[in-house]
Amino acid sequence: MSLYEKFRQGSVIALSRIISHIEDYAEGYQELLAALYRIKGNIYRIGLTGPPGAGKSSLVNRIAARLATEGNKVAIVCIDPSSPFTGGALLGDRLRMQDIPSDKGVYIRSMGSRGSSGGLAQATSNVVVALDAFGFDTVIIETVGVGQMEMDVIDECDTVVVTLVPESGDAIQALKAGLMEIADVFAVNKADRDGSQQMVYDLQSALEMRSQKAKWDVPIIPTQATVDKNCDKLLESILSHRSYLENNGELRDKRARQLRKRVEAVVLRRIQLDMAKSVMGETVLDEIVEKILRGEDDPFTAGRALYEKFKAVR
16 A cells, blocks of 8 residues: 555554655655645644744643644644754654643644745645645644744744733834734733733734724733633634634635745746756856956846846757
8 A cells, every 4th residue: 555545544654754755855745745735625724923932832732732622633733943963853742732632633743944944834835735635624833933934834824823922022023023914813921921911002002003904803812821821712712713714705815825826936946946957057156256246247137147048048
């Protein structure tokens, strides 16, 4: 029996091996993904982001446990810092996720960031395709922390939960980081600490400054994940956002926009690889750089010349 056949029959071991195959961009991974894309599932994608130390893993723990107890088939994808030696995820053991019922079949997968940003969102999205085809109802994606990498990954989600703590700075910093634009739900975690209520007020004020065109009223939930306080309300807010998206047709529109970006990314990546192979080798680039350094050329003229050469050889 092939690996794919074992996967279709529900083998978790086959699922893990297929995910590794996809993560490593191994030979034939695109053909495999093409087959998985045609196995339509109904997975809902929840993303959690926020600064390191905000308690994202603890919140994921609570949310996943509740969903699993209610009969949902849940997967968790944790994007962790990578070992500089092996490239593997440093927190792959997920020691903080101890409350998930062992008999509920929650699947946890750690993905090392490997110092990458641009390809990470694509790799994560591809892994979610496999999880969807396997039959999971919900996937929770936990990112390393706030940054460009996270913004890319979060763009693959349906509902985005931004997790903040009182000591992570004021709401204005969150606004500067672009979090106001991506957050569907705010969780002010470790709400027993000083300054948590002020952060809630600041976030409310910052949200009021946004465009009045926003139809979804972003909830702000004070939580204490370690003692499971208000985690039920956080999940209720996530499910309310899902209902909102589904009832007004925005979920389909959102996913259509995301798929459009995926197709564009595949095309642009193929052009980039073809161009690098045909006209843009290391020696050519070194020569161009030297000419620019000597003041004999510039990046724009050189770039246009390379593109014209690429069109000619095509």
